[in-house]
Amino acid sequence: MPESLQDEAKQSPYEKMLQDCLRGELRVVNTGLPQSQKRQSKENKLFYLLNEKYPHVVCNDGSTHLFKKSELEYLASMIDADEQKALPLPMLIELGANQSEAAIICEGNIEEKVISKALNMPVTCQEKRIRIYRPQLALLRRKFKTTTVYVFSPKIVA
């Protein structure tokens, strides 16, 4: 009998149930992320999503994440057409080890522009991250409910 199976056999049913719960928990937290190959493609850029009938991206678990047209139009009103072609959606909000902070993952300056306009304050991008505090995060999420997604970074568990 393999060692791991022997271990599981020795566990009490309660402990085993907890282990299953935890395993599920880890799997569940990042299921809402868009598929990686899709993120690189141009179909998930704001400009192209605006022209779609049902703007959406496919998530890791195969489900779809629908964007609200009104939100996309609000985003589009902040930037010009060229920037719209370069803005990938959804924007990823990374939760790190520091519980009072969150970071928005950005690939260019467009995210910086959008976030600073939405929060009405200057923000800076350092190491491809825009760091904001929790109250600002709540404000941002209120404005961009469907165009932002949480990422539970592996750094949290490191």
Place this chain on the structure above:
Amino acid sequence: MPELIKVRPTKIELVKLKRRLSLAQRVQKIVKDRLSILTMEFLQTARDTVEAKRKLLDESSRLYKALSIAAGYHGYIAMEKELIATEADLKVTAGSRNIAGVRIPSFELIDNGKPMRGYNLVDTSSWLDRAAQLSEESLRAIVELAELQRNFELLAMEINRTKRITNALEYIVIPGLQVTIKYLNMKFEERDREEKARLKRVKVLVARG
């Protein structure tokens, strides 16, 4: 008092327990972070729900006022005759989105640019136009409230579930593992002391002999 886990007092078991404790602590960190995000979203949804409900009530009361004025102006039967041909299908986009692992519905009323009014504009007054405009706004508020209400329920259920897991980790699993590790460490120290005493005794016996 946390319960002691029944294990054989061996070094291998101690290493296994330490590994399990570090895993439990890492998972607790994730679950706690998730709980704080869910709570933040829940509070935001609660605030939005209250606002949407208030908005809907205001819109509805204004709509009923406008409708009664229009009915008084045209007469109930004449107005009903005009409105009977204006029925239009509502188009709502329904999808889902994910908040920290919770799938929640997302609704949006499709606005095709033209108002949902099919009545004769010549035979009707601006009172009816006002009532129609307010009814469109009410519909938008209803769809918004439907989404928020469902999100509110789903987030609350998930918070309950996550809280149970956090509590189980914080008060049962982690303390149990810590107590067992401490117990095993004490047992090994005791064994070392016994061993030392035995060696001393043997040394004395050898010296005498």
